[in-house]
Amino acid sequence: xxxxxxxxxxxxxxxxxxxxxxxxxxxxxxxxxxxxxxxxxxxxxxxxxxxxxxxxxxxxxxxxxxxxxxxxxxxxxxxxxxxxxxxxxxxxxxxxxxxxxxxxxxxxxxxxxxxxxxxxxxxxxxxxxxxxxxxxxxxxxxxxxxxxxxxxxxxxxxxxxxxxxxxxxxxxxxxxxxxxxxxxxxxxxxxxxxxxxxxxxxxxxxxxxxxxxxxxxxxxxxxxxxxxxxxxxxxxxxxxxxxxxxxxxxxxxxxxxxxxxxxxxxxxxxxxxxxxxxxxxxxxxxxxxxxxxxxxxxxxxxxxxxxxxxxxxxxxxxxxxxxxxxxxxxxxxxxxxxxxxxxxxxxxxxxxxxxxxxxxxxxxxxxxxxxxxxxxxxxxxxxxxxxxxxxxxxxxxxxxxxxxxxxxxxxxxxxxxxxxxxxxxxxxxxxxxxxxxxxxxxxxxxxxxxxxxxxxxxxxxxxxxxxxxxxxxxxxxxxxxxxxxxxxxxxxxxxxxxxxxxxxxxxxxxxxxxxxxxxxxxxxxxxxxxxxxxxxxxxxxxxxxxxxxxxxxxxxxxxxxxxxxxxxxxxxxxxxxxxxxxxxxxxxxxxxxxxxxxxxxxxxxxx
Amino acid sequence: xxxxxxxxxxxxxxxxxxxxxxxxxxxxxxxxxxxxxxxxxxxxxxxxxxxxxxxxxxxxxxxxxxxxxxxxxxxxxxxxxxxxxxxxxxxxxxxxxxxxxxxxxxxxxxxxxxxxxxxxxxxxxxxxxxxxxxxxxxxxxx
Numbered sequence: 001x002x003x004x005x006x007x008x009x010x011x012x013x014x015x016x017x018x019x020x021x022x023x024x025x026x027x028x029x030x031x032x033x034x035x036x037x038x039x040x041x042x043x044x045x046x047x048x049x050x051x052x053x054x055x056x057x058x059x060x061x062x063x064x065x066x067x068x069x070x071x072x073x074x075x076x077x078x079x080x081x082x083x084x085x086x087x088x089x090x091x092x093x094x095x096x097x098x099x100x101x102x103x104x105x106x107x108x109x110x111x112x113x114x115x116x117x118x119x120x121x122x123x124x125x126x127x128x129x130x131x132x133x134x135x136x137x138x139x140x141x142x143x144x145x146x147x148x149x150x151x152x153x154x155x156x157x158x159x160x161x162x163x164x165x166x167x168x169x170x171x172x173x174x175x176x177x178x179x180x181x182x183x184x185x186x187x188x189x190x191x192x193x194x195x196x197x198x199x200x201x202x203x204x205x206x207x208x209x210x211x212x213x214x215x216x217x218x219x220x221x222x223x224x225x226x227x228x229x230x231x232x233x234x235x236x237x238x239x240x241x242x243x244x245x246x247x248x249x250x251x252x253x254x255x256x257x258x259x260x261x262x263x264x265x266x267x268x269x270x271x272x273x274x275x276x277x278x279x280x281x282x283x284x285x286x287x288x289x290x291x292x293x294x295x296x297x298x299x300x301x302x303x304x305x306x307x308x309x310x311x312x313x314x315x316x317x318x319x320x321x322x323x324x325x326x327x328x329x330x331x332x333x334x335x336x337x338x339x340x341x342x343x344x345x346x347x348x349x350x351x352x353x354x355x356x357x358x359x360x361x362x363x364x365x366x367x368x369x370x371x372x373x374x375x376x377x378x379x380x381x382x383x384x385x386x387x388x389x390x391x392x393x394x395x396x397x398x399x400x401x402x403x404x405x406x407x408x409x410x411x412x413x414x415x416x417x418x419x420x421x422x423x424x425x426x427x428x429x430x431x432x433x434x435x436x437x438x439x440x441x442x443x444x445x446x447x448x449x450x451x452x453x454x455x456x457x458x459x460x461x462x463x464x465x466x467x468x469x470x471x472x473x474x475x476x477x478x479x480x481x482x483x484x485x486x487x488x489x490x491x492x493x494x495x496x497x498x499x500x501x502x503x504x505x506x507x508x509x510x511x512x513x514x515x516x517x518x519x520x521x522x523x524x525x526x527x528x529x530x531x532x533x534x535x536x537x538x539x540x541x542x543x544x545x546x547x548x549x550x551x552x553x554x555x556x557x558x559x560x561x562x563x564x565x566x567x568x569x570x571x572x573x574x575x576x577x578x579x580x581x582x583x584x585x586x587x588x589x590x591x592x593x594x595x596x597x598x599x600x601x602x603x604x605x606x607x
Numbered sequence: 608x609x610x611x612x613x614x615x616x617x618x619x620x621x622x623x624x625x626x627x628x629x630x631x632x633x634x635x636x637x638x639x640x641x642x643x644x645x646x647x648x649x650x651x652x653x654x655x656x657x658x659x660x661x662x663x664x665x666x667x668x669x670x671x672x673x674x675x676x677x678x679x680x681x682x683x684x685x686x687x688x689x690x691x692x693x694x695x696x697x698x699x700x701x702x703x704x705x706x707x708x709x710x711x712x713x714x715x716x717x718x719x720x721x722x723x724x725x726x727x728x729x730x731x732x733x734x735x736x737x738x739x740x741x742x743x744x745x746x747x748x749x
Binding site: 352355356359360363373374375376377378379380381384385490491492538546547548549564566567569575576577 | 636643646668683705
């Protein structure tokens with residue numbers, strides 16, 4: 001019989017940090033800034049030590065630690081032993097807390113002005129305290145088995161991928177940075193929004209936006225190449241949960257631009273709160289077992305109660321600050337047709353998209369809890385509702401770029417015609433195709449605008465905006481392009497077979513056996529159209545015996561060829577899925593272009 | 608002055624009415640799309656109980672019965688198997704490549720339609736991750 005006890009060193013460190021953050025929040029409240037500053041430094045050292053301690057257990061294959069035993073294995077390569085640290089809920093949460101304490105320390109290091117940082121330290125340390133309380137009571141990675149197993153259970157094979165080693169920490173970093181941004185916004189809302197505070201908020205919001213975008217993009221790339229289902233976005237609950245703070249954060253970043261006018265200020269504070277709450281929601285719910293999805297590898301519904309508790313504390317506290325603030329509710333609505341007005345419209349559109357995703361994600365959870373009927377929402381729900389809104393969004397920012405031009409009446413009428421016809425076709429099945437054409441037209445318009453701006457040397461200040469908006473339009477176009485044209489077919493083939501499928505010639509050359517330290521498998525060789533080789537694999541992992549398929553992908557600019565190896569039949573032939581996916585490379589390229597513009601837009605303020 | 612106040616108030620009322628109308632419109636579209644895209648999860652017992660809508664596409668969930676997986680001779684890629692919830696069971700027909708996680712005696716979710724002969728025609732098969740991914744040895748510690 002195995003008993004589970006708590007590890008002394010790990011828990012002492014965590015409890016130390018918990019008490020420290022409580023004390024720090026208290027000291028900041030009492031305006032004892034210097035003491036709090038030192039305590040913050042101490043807390044991040046303690047938390048770093050705690051994580052290093054856990055990583056060492058992973059490297060030493062110390063399976064007396066329950067968390068190590070569940071997520072690692074002797075055969076695992078060293079780099080995956082390190083990334084196994086955040087392979088499950090407990091570790092990812094510890095990582096997030098470390099990141100939070102580090103970001104608070106960095107803020108304190110760079111911002112010397114006491115008035116700017118004291119208030120935000122109070123909020124940040126309170127958040128840190130609640131998180132730590134959660135980790136020591138409900139999500140503790142430091143449990144010890146009195147009777148340790150000889151070997152661990154292995155990291156989930158799907159997670160053994162270089163992209164997946166960095167995707168979750170990036171998402172978590174994005175969440176943490178938004179929490180820091182939120183703390184500065186709150187300090188402004190409970191005091192004064194000075195010019196310096198605005199620039200701090202702008203820098204942090206750019207950092208958060210960039211990190212979260214990169215995290216989501218890498219997750220999407222991982223899903224496409226590693227999961228091998230031929231898709232990059234499934235409207236899966238866990239994906240939605242990370243997309244929601246991103247959308248709110250996008251609206252937040254845009255509202256920051258003109259936040260000096262009062263009406264945008266209240267929006268800005270509101271959006272910052274929403275972004276923060278959604279990121280808290282996201283960080284708790286991923287891997288908590290509440291969502292039934294491909295991503296929930298371990299389940300523990302008890303944490304759900306904790307989640308609701310902390311979320312309601314945060315919601316209550318931030319809205320109390322929001323509504324008590326005197327400055328926020330002054331000011332008039334922006335003038336019709338002005339830039340502020342368009343920004344507000346953009347925010348409303350983004351909020352609508354957010355609402356759609358939120359309802360689609362939560363609805364199955366509610367029906368299961370209340371009516372005990374299990375159901376899921378198909379991806380069509382999301383694409384049907386969000387496509388026209390996204391087209392409207394692109395139309396809006398395309399229009400905005402011509403606001404100063406004389407021909408705007410003409411442009412406005414042309415645009416409304418396009419939007420109107422999209423709306424009419426919405427009721428017919430033609431929507432995707434029409435949206436595709438609209439996005440394409442808008443793309444061309446934006447591209448020429450960028451081109452003309454470069455010719456006229458007007459770009460230095462607006463480059464990130466022109467380029468960023470163009471890449472969003474291009475991204476939308478490629479997503480629709482992919483959606484509209486991609487095809488897939490299942491076949492049965494033997495070695496040496498040649499056949500024509502989806503207008504391509506497929507040649508099945510051979511199958512060979514491959515082995516590695518932690519799996520055995522087979523690798524097939526196909527040649528498409530006599531020039532693109534594809535080498536799909538099928539692996540059986542030595543520990544746990546899980547079978548995975550390694551999809552073979554060959555990318556060209558317009559389309560990708562994919563082959564997934566299925567089962568082997570008794571006569572030696574194989575079942576195989578062959579797909580053509582259009583525009584995948586265009587999706588990645590436009591996403592990276594978007595990332596670049598976010599990066600430049602954030603950096604530009606610092607130059 | 609008074610005129611301006613009055614006009615401001617009228618503007619505000621228009622604005623509130625407009626936003627209410629648009630919220631109503633959005634909610635209407637959301638509910639419509641939700642209704643259209645709901646996939647019910649049903650067990651074999653629920654399917655045969657007749658209490659649920661089985662005319663439209665739905666998702667069947669249960670265990671793949673041991674020894675029931677068969678390939679149809681002469682027909683490429685056609686497989687049949689039985690899904691059970693240990694009270695009732697239903698035969699499933701599927702054409703295509705089975706996912707890696709698909710195993711006998713393991714959980715499965717198939718989306719598709721009920722045929723006239725009370726079999727299930729699967730359009731898509733999603734094998735479930737072994738409830739919580741954890742090999743046998745460690746489960747005893749829980």
